[in-house]
Amino acid sequence: MTCAFAAQNGKLTGSLRNDALTLDEHQVAFLKPVNTIETVLAEQPDEDADEDLEANRKWAARLSVTLRAAVARLRAHQWPAATGESVDGLVAELEAAREHWARAAVAGDADAFWEHYDPGFDALTPDLGAKARGALGLRDARPGKQGGPSVGGATPTATATATSTAVVPSTGSGTAA
Structure with a gap:
């Protein structure tokens, strides 16, 4: 398999890795x-508070605790x-x-x-922490939106295409089978 990467605009530079090994402290x-925070936000119950208040209160409590821990860190x-x-x-922010999620967690009714x-x-804007991300050299816009460079310099508009190539297994004797 061979992969090729192309940019819609400009030139791609830097590593395609986007994990902790490419990040500074x-x-x-x-x-x-x-x-x-984003992980807990994605765990929002399927039913809204009018249909399942208890599940939504528990989720709001988890979000409040997560926000408190994030602030501390x-x-x-x-x-x-x-x-x-x-x-x-x-x-x-x-x-x-x-504060709002802590109050939602103890709400007496759906209203x-x-x-x-x-x-x-x-208070949890879609561009949450964008200024800090930019100052740290991280992408300052969500994927799919125009913004600053992501880690390693690859842009969020980079696309990958794959083509197959024949791979000949080795027989172990140094010659192709």
């Missing part, structure tokens, strides 16, 4: 807590001077969201849950 310290890290202000801004649901989600 600050990038990892940022991504680990932020990724846990982000505050505990020693950020480079150029990044600190943008991380502080993100921490403020996360704290505002956490009280919804009262905190919208402001809780509004």
Whole structure:
């Protein structure tokens, strides 16, 4: 199998790897807590609070705890001077969201849950932490949107195509079968 990568605009440079081995300590310290938030957000119950209040309260409680832990981890890290202000801004957003999710977690009825649901989600913007990601040299836009460079310089518009090639197994004697 041979893979080829092409860019819709510009030239691709850098590694295609996008894992912890290509990240510095600050990038990892940022991504680990932020990724846990996105994981919990994706676990939102299928039924809304009008249909299953208890499941939604439990999810809101998990999200509140996750936000608290993320804030603690982000505050505990020693950020480079150029990044600190943008991380502080993100921490403020996360704290505002956490307050709403904590209240949604103890809501007595669906109306009280919804009262905190919208402001809780509004505080977790689609570009959550974009300024900090950019300051850390990470992609500052979600995949599929135009933005700054991703890790390694590959752009989110890069596409891969694969073609098959014949592979001749070795017989172990140094000659092809």
